[in-house]
Amino acid sequence: MKLASIHYYPVKSAAGHDVHEAEVQPWGLAGDRRYLVADERGAVLTARDEPRLLACLPLLDGDTLTLTGPHAEPLRIARASEMPAASAMSTVDVWGTPVELTDCGDDAARWLSELAGRPVRLKWLDDPRRRPVDPAYGTPADRVSLADAYPLLLTSNASLAQLNDWIAEGAVERGEEVPAPLPMRRFRPNVVIDDVGTPFAEDEWKQVRIGEVTFRVTKGCDRCVLTTVDTATYTKGKEPIRTLSVHRKWDGKVWFGINLIPDGPGRIAVGDPVVIL
Template identity: 70%
Template structure:
């Protein structure tokens, strides 16, 4: 088994981009989900509510964030000093405001008031204690530092989706791309679909990770990241084949035990 792809998403719920190698920090991949967008009430906005957020591409170079979108020139972000407490899950986290220019740029993209916030200190946000140690931390990801998926499981899911379409007399859909699931690490060479469900620890390259739990999926996976339109898949088919505890599941969540670097082609070994 090998690392097939690596992805980071500098702003939560916006476009990701591919990497050849990535630095693994205690709270996730470097530059992954360190920013998020909030509305005029200071509440987090995600692509679940506003799919057009997926039109925003953010890249970090030399510690500086640049926003790119279809509606305006690229913008270099300059965080301000102001701090705001934002509720993420069950935790209030202090985030730094990114200024009026970034707010205007995002507001024009989304056609509603919006501001950009930055987690300048990722040690502020703890992880659900049910699945972590007291000193574990996470950036602005949904719950855990890294998300891992496998090409074998996606191939099985796409076969199931095709079967569902045939059973319902629908046209065969195009296979879903892995980007629907927004993973950090994609592994190929796994012999059985969903073998990752049973991993407890995994080594990627020279680095060790704890597997916390499977990843329960939400409506964001049903949004086409190119057209921003919503459909029924993969939730419809996951509900048929991968539903338990009142949720549907695809992929696993990881916590790093050792920092360092991982690279495309690195061996992946369940421990």
């Protein structure tokens, strides 16, 4: 098996980037999900509720973030050293964990509010050591940035191919037109694996080494309605949740991909060997 692709997402629920190599840090890939969008109540806003966030393409250059989108000129966000002082920090509930985040200022708020069509603010996690992983699946020392729950998400091309076959079969059975295959970006993985002999073989993995980095597998990834958003039109459909509910449903949830925690830092690159330990 080998590493087929690497992806990171500077702003939670915004568009991501494909890269040839990446630095693995204890809390995730370097630059991955260190920013999020909060609504006027101070709660996390994601593309589950506001799909237009996916039209934002954040460009990260060192510690400078530039937001690009279809509605306004690009906006450069201050370097980390220029961010507001601690007085501009606030607590945001990130899926059950209160996390202190730094506000990125009024210019970023206006830019994103215009895109989202509602008042929002951009928040920054200055210290990724601040948010622990769920202790039921990690150690007290494990940390995660602003990803949903764990530092990295792994998927396989074999599993996606099987899912797309199931979707096509279901369409035929219902007398519907067979849709175009779903792209992997619907699932927002960090690492995608090639040459996995059996679809969903990753369900059984406990530990995996990618290149020079070893990862623990915490649990499978239960999927939400974000996977139903077409990343080209920002509209919601029924797939893949409808088909996953037929073939991949247990414990009241549907599943695709596995969550990883790195055992140490290192670098990974497309083409790296992938070994199950």
